[in-house]
Amino acid sequence: MNGAMRGTDDVGSAGVASGTAPRPVFPFAALIGQASLQQALVLAAIDPGLGGVLISGPRGTAKSTAARALAELLPQGQLVNLPLGASEDRLIGTLDIETVLRDGSVRFSPGLLAKAHRGVLYVDEVNLLPDALVDALLDAAASGVNTVERDGVSHSHDASFVLIGTMNPEEGELRPQLIDRFGLMVELQNVFEPQVRQAIVKARFAFELDPTGFRAAYAELQASYVQRIRAARAALPLLSFDDAVHARVSALCIDAAVDGLRADLVMLRAARALAAFERADAVTVRHVERVADAVLLHRRRQHDAPHANQRQQEGEAQSQDVTGSASDRAAGSATSSADPDWGYLPPEPTGAVPVKGVIPLDAKKR
Incomplete structure (x- = not known):
């Protein structure tokens, strides 16, 4: 299903590092209780131009497991991880301007986008990335092309990959302008159904105890996914x-x-x-x-509508508290027009309490 691939520090377990045996990957077909996530990932694999999949959910909901499993179904079979501390040059690649000035040739050092071509680019905690990196990711994911420009020199290369971003809502949200550019989004929840929970744990234990045997049991389904994705790509036009x-x-x-x-x-x-x-x-x-x-x-x-209604109700209540009812305002208006001194309060005498030891002013005069 996967060919041998050059390994780098950024290539995940779905790839094969040079001189090392590949680490077994949990089969995509063996995922349990993730039907909506599996559908979204398959659709993005068929048409990478969708713009990728954003997966939101708490820790331990198999987000990274699903990303690695999908990579195995793609032609390149490679998963490239984007670290949180990555620079823009590491992501998009660099141009050697000195070589251009010296002999007129363009020397391009590929970045992670080039390495992810025909595979999966996985970004964990994408909501914590700088906006500039997220913009570059989404541009390449939607267009299938990465363009690097430096000092009037540019270089473009194919970068058709499935972008998978994951985030935990408890750690912050993406800006609306960025989140809208992800093609699809799936929101995962913790599993509280005993039978589903037990089935997931049993499958994980079985995979860890005998990865080869576990994968062999799903080999036919895995091959079916690969074939159907390949055929679906050809059928799109x-x-x-x-x-x-x-x-x-x-x-x-x-x-x-x-x-x-x-x-x-x-x-x-x-x-x-x-x-x-x-x-x-x-x-x-x-x-x-x-x-x-x-x-x-x-x-x-639509989730903004209840808040808007609440604000409207609060505004109406405040207006009534300040101005009173319509009838009160009408009565007040009529009274005011009839009597120009309406609302005037005459002065009232205030009781005075004598203070001992104080000499009255008239006594001083005497």
């Missing part, structure tokens, strides 16, 4: 959308009050990828509805 599909996409995006048209485009591409994976003859409304959640989860703005 053959599938089109009718008016009913366009209408449903528009209705879902309008109902979610999304900004711009990126959601419409991603939803159409995701529905097409799903139809290709299932060997359908055409994209249908049903395909659209099955990918809508992953497309709209991080884009919908």
Whole structure:
């Protein structure tokens, strides 16, 4: 399923380091209780132009396990990790300007984007990365091309990879401008169903005790994933959308009050990828509805409506407290026009208490 690949410090367990045996990878087909995540990852593998998958969830929900498992299904079979402390040059690569000035040739040192070509670029805790790096990641993931420019010299190369970013919401959020550029999003939750929890633990123990035997049990399913992803990539240009599909996409995006048209485009591409994976003859409304959640989860703005209603109610209550009811205001207005001194309070005498030891002023005069 994987060919031998050059290893670097940034290549994960799905790759093969030079002179070392590959570390076994937990099979993608053996993931339990992750149907929505598996679908999103497969769609991104079929059409990397979707812009990648953002996985949000607490610790220990198999986010990195799923990323490594997906890499094994791709042509290059390579997983490249982007460390949190990586520089922009390490990500996009560098140009040797001195060589250009000396002999006119461009010497390019590839970065992690080049190494991730036809594989998976995995970014753990993507919400903690500098915005400039996230921008570069998302640009390359959406276009499939990485361009490096230095002092008027530029170099471009193919960078078609599946971007997988993970984040723990407890550690901070991505800016809305960045999170919207991820094609799909899946939100994982802790598992509290006893049977599912036990099945996950048993599968993990079985894999650790006998990785070879465990993987052999899923070899047929794994091969099926590889074949279907390859066939779906080839089928993408053959599938089109009718008016009913366009209408449903528009209705879902309008109902979610999304900004711009990126959601419409991603939803159409995701529905097409799903139809290709299932060997359908055409994209249908049903395909659209099955990918809508992953497309709209991080884009919908309906969650702002309750807050807006609450603010409106609070404003109305405050207005009533300050100005009173309409009838009170009307009565006050009528009284004010009839009596110009309405509201005037005459002075009232205040009782005085004599203080011992104080000589009255009139006594001093005497």
